[in-house]
Amino acid sequence: MISMIEQKEALLLALREELEAYRLMDVSHCGLCLEKKSFIKGLMVACRIVGVTYAELDCVVIEVMGVSFERELQHRTRLVFVDDE
Numbered sequence: 001m002i003s004m005i006e007q008k009e010a011l012l013l014a015l016r017e018e019l020e021a022y023r024l025m026d027v028s029h030c031g032l033c034l035e036k037k038s039f040i041k042g043l044m045v046a047c048r049i050v051g052v053t054y055a056e057l058d059c060v061v062i063e064v065m066g067v068s069f070e071r072e073l074q075h076r077t078r079l080v081f082v083d084d085e
Contacts, residue, residue: 007050012060015043019064 002010022036044057061067 004050008047008052011043011047011050012052012056015040015047015057015060016064018043019061023065 018036018040022033022040025033025036027033047057048054
């Protein structure tokens with residue numbers, strides 16, 4: 001059985017990979033961008049379920065996208081963070 005820590009690490013790795021792929025996407029392909037964004041949102045939900053904090057998620061976004069999540073939302077509105085609810 002996979003431990004919660006291993007699940008957390010696997011999901012964070014998958015999130016990094018998907019964010020990188022999203023960052024490199026041509027924004028003129030709106031449909032593909034929306035699909036990728038939706039998938040990333042799902043990964044973020046899964047991360048929260050296994051105990052990843054919002055701060056950890058924000059660190060991953062900063063690491064890959066080069067800006068904080070809040071700044072990404074303000075400037076590009078390309079990513080939508082998981083609600084606290």
